[in-house]
Structures are given as C-alpha cells and as structure tokens.
Amino acid sequence: MNTSSMGKNYKKLIVGIDTKIPLKNGKEVTAINFDNAATTPPFVSVLNSINKFASLYSSSHRGMGYKSQFSTYLYEDGRKVVLEFLNAKEGSTVIYGNNTTDAINKLCNNLYAYNSKYNPKRNIILSTFMEHHSDDLPWRDKFEVKYVKVDDNYRLSLEDLKEKLIEYNDRVALVAVTGASNVTGYTNPIHYIASLAHEYNTKILVDGAQLVPHCSFSMQGSSPMEDIDFVVFSAHKMYAPFGTGVLVGPKDFFNSVAPDYKGGGTIDFVSHKYVKWAEAPERDEAGSPNIMGVVALSTSIKTLERLGMDKISQWEEILTNYTLTRIKNIPDIEIYIDPNDTKNHISIIPFNIKGMSHSMTSKILSYEFGISTRDGCFCAHPYVTKILDLSPEEVLYEIEHNGGEKPGMVRLSFGLYNSLEEIDALVIALNTIVRHKDYYLRLYKNDDFSFFPI
Template structure:
C-alpha cells in the first residue's frame, strides 16, 4: 500500500486537537487519541452549528411559536439527510432517533417480539454485548461461529440457516468488529438470510463513520433491513443515535417506551398511538444531538467516505508494519490483510498485563488507547484461547485478573507522526518489561 501524504489537513476540523495532558513526571504533552472506536472528538463544525442554532432552540413538536416550529422542521428534515447518507429509502424505511446504538438494539429487540414470537435470532461470536445481550431471555439465540483468524464463518451461517429450516427470524451482525476491525460482508449475509425468510440487523457503530454504507432498496435481495449507529463515534458526541428499519415493523403494537409525544388520543380507557417514528420517540426530542449527527454526516460526505476509508487504512497498514519492530508483540486476527477492515488493531506484549501497557502509554506519552475486552468478552476470550474452564475459575474467584487486549483505533485526524511516537514508546515498554511490571504493579 502506498502511504498517503503525512500531513493531515483533517486535524484542523477537530476540536481539542492541541490539548495538553499531564504526564507522570509532571510535564505536559499534546494528547494523542487512539481510542476512537470508543468515542471520537467533535468536529468544530458540529460545535459551531450548535452554537449558531442555540438562539433558535425550542421544544420539538410541542409549540406553535416560531422557534418551536423552526426546531421541529430541522428535526424532521434530519431523518431524510440520515436516510440519504446510508442509502435508506424514505418511502420504505423510517428513521427513529434514540440515545445510542445500545438503546436502538434494545428497542428493536422489544418491538420485534410480537412479530417474531418464538422465532430464532442468530447473533455471532464476535458481537459487542449490545448486539448479544438484548436478544437473550426474549428469543432462542444461537451464535454464528468464527474461523481461525476470528472472522465470521459464512459456512456456519449457512449451516445454521439450513438447520433451523425457516425458524430463524433475524441475523444480528456487526458491520465492523470493535475488537479486530473486521468488516463483515453484510450484503452477502443479508442475501443468505433473506433466502431463508429471515431479516438482518447490522450494528453499524464501527462501520458508518469509517467507510461508505448502502442499505439498498428493500427490493434488492442483499438489502439491509435494520441499521443502527451512534453520533458519539462519528464526531458528534451529543447523546443521539439512530435506528433505521422498515416502517411496517413499527406500525403495529405498542412502543416499548411510552409517554409524551407517542400518542394522538388518550382517555383512561383508550390509547391511539402516533404513527411511526413519533410513537417510538417518547419525551422531548434531543434536537441538539440530532442536529449534531446531521452536521457530522454533512462534513463526512464533503470529505468523501472513500477518501476517509483510504486514509485510515493507510494508517492501519503503517502501524501494522511498524509493530513488527516491537519486541514481544502479539497481534490478533490476520495482520497481513487490511482490505476488509476498519482502523482498529488489537495487540498484547508477552509478559505484560494489558492494563499496564495502557497505563504506561497514557502516563508516559499522553497516548490514549483502550484495554480490556471492549464490551465483547466472548470474542476476546475466543481470540485469546481462554477456555470455558478458565472462565469458570474467574467466575468463582472474581479477584483473578480478567483476560484482555490493548486496542488502537484511529480517526480521520490521526497522523503518521503520532503513530511513530506510539511505536517508540511501545518499544521502550516492551524492552523494559520487568521495569514496567514492577513500576505499575506498585501503583
């Protein structure tokens, strides 16, 4: 891969890019954020848009005053902007605003109960807890297996769809793993699911901010039925997320969260619900959060998702090549193939706990990474070859250390120079493992 020019003009678009953070030795350094898979900093354009809008802020759908009408108009127009960004058809899909991806999946799991009844939901062994736990205790859940590199096994998906013989109602799959960055072939999976009478939900939290996404028309056999994602992972951290799905799903039945804004008519003996999506958005809508997402999507579109994808892949390739020079490094997944991968790299250093590595990077270099299991414990256990017996021992004795990884995840504003600083410090940590083990174990 040819690396893209080292100067990154995207940095000028980000708030807080020059923030100084304290180090253990008492000095200060410019913070480096390699924890973008958890949360991205805001675009300056998002902050500016919210400040410009603030004088016009008013309650959505609640008033006849001009400001309320203006706010309501922006709020409703946002649905079309979001649908266009991910290729949803507004004549077929509805856009429901929620707090985040987790709430979106929980809402959908509740709303589909009346439709799926005793149907089977296929999750996968690589899911974030948010696309696993909401399906438990409501449906019969089974898990699609992984191959040796931690990628989803389409062969196992095929076998399970055939095994359940039409009983599978939903395949719930991540668009891109928050642990390994692997991008799943969502349209191929969708076509397989639809061929057996099932629908597909794509957790797009790690996918939508990094690469082009197209839900396609419901008439296309590879279309995506449900897509969810969050603003806080795409430079708009103001408490808003998105659930997109067929209108018919939300037309029947009662919403899972009820109250103001969800009804047309109420007596003590009768309720007439609003049509979707209003019936799914109880309470005063988060117009600021929605406006933040729309502004972020406009910025991403203007930059070009293909260009962003290419640049972040170049950062990933550069880092993987550089990590080869770090002694005792342990990489997970397939470090040689980045074609179908977003900018996430999990690793460990042999002989050093993951928390010590993360703390040392932060306290000695101002470099923020994530360590642990990233809310995907079964997947990390699989990557680390942790047996069920070992996990049972940890359940019986909570004082035992949890298995985990260190995760580097890039945003469009990160640079090769930041990666060089990271690699330099990581080499120092790895060469002096005993020193760091003693230093950070002592607190």
C-alpha cells in the same frame, strides 16, 4: 489531497486537537488519541452548529412559536439526512434514541411484540461470536439465541451461518450481525449475509456502530435480496457528541405494534379507555426529543459526506498498514490480526506485550507517553476469549489469580484525524516499554493507577 497532507488537514476539523495533558512525571504533552472506536472527539463544525442553533433552541412538535417551528424543522430534517447518508430504501424511517445499545433494545422489544402477534414460532435470533454485548444480551431475554461461529482467522464463518439458517429455517426471527468488529476491525459481507437471510425468509440487522463512521455504507444492495432491513449506529462514534443513536427500518414494521416505551409524543389521541398511537417514528420516541443531538449528528454526517467516505477509508487504511508494518517486528508484541491481510477491515489493531497485562500496557502508554488506548475485552467477552484461546474455566482461573483482572487486549483504533507522526510516537513508546519492561513492571507493580487531575 495527497496522503501526506490528509492527516494534517483532517486535524483542523477536530476540537481540542492540541490539548496538553500531564504525564505522571509532571511534564505536559499533546494528547494522542487512539481510542476512537469507543468515542471520537467532536468536529469543529458540530460545535459551531450547536452554538449557532442554541439561540433558536426550543420545544419541537406542536409548538407554534418561530423557535419551536425551526427546532421541529431541524429535528425532522435530520431524518432525511440520515436516510440519504445510508442510501435507505423507500419506506424506511429513522427512530432516534440514546445510542446503538438503546436502538438494539428497542428493535428487540418491537420484534418480540411483532412475532408474538403475527408469527410466534419465529423465536430464534442468529447472533455471532463477533458481536458486541449490545448485539447479544438484549436478545437473550425474549428469544433463543444461537451463535454463528468464527473461523480459524477469527472472521465470520459463512458456512456456519448457512448451516444454522438451514437447521432452524422458519424459526429464525432475525440475523443480527456486526458490520465491523470493535475487537479486530474485521468487516462482514453484509449484503451477501442479507441475501442469505432473505433466502430463508428472515430479516437482517446490521450493527453499524463501527462500520458507518469509517466507510461508505448503503442499506440497498445490488438487488432487493441484498437490502439491509435494519441498521443501528451512534453519533458519538462519528464526531458528534450529545447522545444520539439511530435505528433505521421499515416504517410499516414499527406501525404494526404498540410502542415499547410509552408516554408523551407517542400518541395521536388518548382517553381513559382508548389510545390511538401516533404513526412511526413518533410512536417510538417517547418524551421530549434530543434536538441538540440530532443537530450534531446531521452536521457530522454533512461533514463526513463533504470529506468523502471513500477518502476517509483510504486514509485510515494507510494509518493501519503503516502501524502494522512498524510494530509487527517489535519484540514481544503479539498482534491479534494478520498484519499482512487488512482487506475487509477497518482501522482497529488489538495487541499485547508478552509478560505484561493489558491494563498495565495501556496505563503506561497513557501515564508515560500521553497516548490513549483501550484495554480489556471491549464488551465482547466471548470473541476476545476465543481469540485468546481461553476456556470459561481458564478465564475464571485467570481472574482469581490476577487480582480480579479479566484477560484481555490493548486496542488501537484510529480516527480520520490521526497522523503518521502520532504512530511514530507510538512506535517509540512501545519500543521503550519493551526494552525496559522489567523497569516498568517494578515501577507499576503496586501502583493503584489513580487518576491525577490536570
């Protein structure tokens, strides 16, 4: 498949790609979505698999009817699909949850129980300045969190990571690091970080929510020292709705402590005085499972594998570089990554228009041009305010003097189905907004931006 046809062929795989949406002036246009880092639209293959399975959908585990047995098979087979997709090492297991946030909270609870029982002095989590709140806030309740700094280019400082591993040494319970930032798109050398963590006898968690859908990912490195211990990611960011998150880690670890969330499905036997927990992963999946979500995820993974993750990564790199080349010279556009350095980067571009708030820019793109972006701090406030060079005091001042609006950015995030033609439309829109900035500022100054229904 040559590069000129990639986007068009990928578009055919996506549901709702030709959906018309209204503009503020009443006209309708084909929607353009550059907000894929938040949620991707579903694959056609995913909805087809759900529709096909729906007539056989039933309860899973312990039901003896054909539909129940078939539902159980698909649910359990999904674990194999995930493990193979991630090239997980032997002895790993897959625990399903609601999303990445849910998965990290579960790991936090299990790790706290494990360390309290076996190694109570390991009470420090090394998180980083790059993290999404979901890889920061859960740890604060049960551990002492230390944050690895970023360098002047807002990439992770490996030197600071080493220094903190040396400083806290045998107190570090886990190195929790994003595979790719949801703000800048910068990726981290996760296998090298794993080798550092293991050198100091601790483990590593990779938040793969942004990384796994965009490029090849392997939990196994070139040596056991480089292996990833835990990884989490979400189906809804890889073209599979229905609410499934994944936590992958050593089965022995999860078997070593009682489940954090107890109830039906987590036990082998119960009396009023005795509980025998089921083996992992069942012990960590309380209640009726989300079979539809697992079917969707499995189909999505198979579709991505058929397309080839390396080809997807190559196409999204083309989209990113094409966009940066086209917008970096537009007057008043401030780009918060180096447009000339997109190595170790996924398809995310944060920017602002000088003299215009991030929320106004994002809403004008939507209301006037039908282009979806995201604006704000992207659930990564410390990282965004660091990039914007704002102190906590300055942030509070900005909020108090801007009607409660937090400082932030506009984020473009591409999916495999986006096209060069869509980027051309974005460039026209941004040039129009910049050229007529005063007009748009007056037009939208007192607009409440209320949603207008289709």
